[in-house]
Amino acid sequence: MVKLIRKKLKGSTLIEVLIAMVIIVVIFTIAMQVFSNVMQTGVSFRNIKVQNQMMAIAQEVRETGVVPQETLVIDSIAYELKIGAEGAAGLPQLEISATQAGQKLGELKCLINQQQHEEN
Incomplete structure (x- = not known):
């Protein structure tokens, strides 16, 4: 039982999660702008x-x-x-x-x- 408690679990830190979220938001924003431009310039x-x-x-x-x-x-x-x-x-x-x-x-x-x- 003692061996299980002392073993460190590997995972992401809060900073890594926040950086990943910022990257996803930036990519999503760029994709929305491209989609908006395509919709406005296309023949509707x-x-x-x-x-x-x-x-x-x-x-x-x-x-x-x-x-x-x-x-x-x-x-x-x-x-x-x-x-x-x-x-x-x-x-x-x-x-x-x-x-x-x-x-x-x-x-x-x-x-x-x-x-x-x-x-x-």
Whole structure:
């Protein structure tokens, strides 16, 4: 029994455990930053949805020749429509920009032919 009590058990000291924890936290923090950057720069479903919605709005304006409103809100995304200066072929340019909570999600510029609808 005496031999068991005097025998030293091998283990980690408190300092070694703390150093290991600090290393794990640093590696985890770096991994989270890399993951966050990848998620922000990647093509997201929301960006694809916004692009498709802007193209649908532009198509509707081309077909009708009328800008429905200056600002449309669809699914909490604000689409601002502006008729800009004449473009390359002397046609007016439609500019659509999408924002959500102050963050710009995208913009689309295209030419429209309003003269065709004004003559009818």
